[in-house]
Amino acid sequence: SQTIHQWPATLVQPVGSPLSLECTVEGTSNPNLYWYRQAAGRGLQLLFYSVGIGQISSEVPQNLSASRPQDRQFILSSKKLLLSDSGFYLCAWSADRNTEAFFGQGTRLTVV
Amino acid sequence: GQSLEQPSEVTAVEGAIVQINCTYQTSGFYGLSWYQQHDGGAPTFLSYNALDGLEETGRFSSFLSRSDSYGYLLLQELQMKDSASYFCAVRSTDSWGKFQFGAGTQVVVTP
Numbered sequence: 001s002q003t004i005h006q007w008p009a010t011l012v013q014p015v016g017s018p019l020s021l022e023c024t025v026e027g028t029s030n031p032n033l034y035w036y037r038q039a040a041g042r043g044l045q046l047l048f049y050s051v052g053i054g055q056i057s058s059e060v061p062q063n064l065s066a067s068r069p070q071d072r073q074f075i076l077s078s079k080k081l082l083l084s085d086s087g088f089y090l091c092a093w094s095a096d097r098n099t100e101a102f103f104g105q106g107t108r109l110t111v112v
Numbered sequence: 113g114q115s116l117e118q119p120s121e122v123t124a125v126e127g128a129i130v131q132i133n134c135t136y137q138t139s140g141f142y143g144l145s146w147y148q149q150h151d152g153g154a155p156t157f158l159s160y161n162a163l164d165g166l167e168e169t170g171r172f173s174s175f176l177s178r179s180d181s182y183g184y185l186l187l188q189e190l191q192m193k194d195s196a197s198y199f200c201a202v203r204s205t206d207s208w209g210k211f212q213f214g215a216g217t218q219v220v221v222t223p
Binding site for chain 1: 145147153154155156157160199201203208209210211212213214215216218
């Protein structure tokens, strides 16, 4: 069966510090991968999505970046965090042409 | 592009029926999906409509009308545990096939 792992679960970082959130998927190959951000009580904002290694599309201009060094690994990074980067970050995957997205448990990031 | 609109909040009592509407604008999509998210948790898949009509899964049903660019999620026999946010979502038919979610509807179930 397929599983998705996302870590860490919570993170408190000072303004200006770097960020690296990792997401890995097991039990499938060539998944479509997504990073979403959710502010408290709000909807899911699509940040990045990838259909394969080296194929990443950014939805929203910001100081975040994403990389996909391996087929089932998706990394969200920042060189210098802003207060506005605080939020709940969710990684998700879906199979090609499938209808369902599976989410990791999320990372609650607080920038102080 | 794609946009999905749904009400921000719905309140109902236990045992009642709640309908969450979703209207969308999209250039092309595979179908309409619904997800549930409890506070602090990750969204989980509830249902999917590829074709027009009603799909029933236990107490939850979902409906799609492509001609009206409209769908809804029906929650029946509401229980306290149904208090959560509900999101409609579409997956585009372009080469990227990205998922886009609505802003979510907070369902509050009261005793």
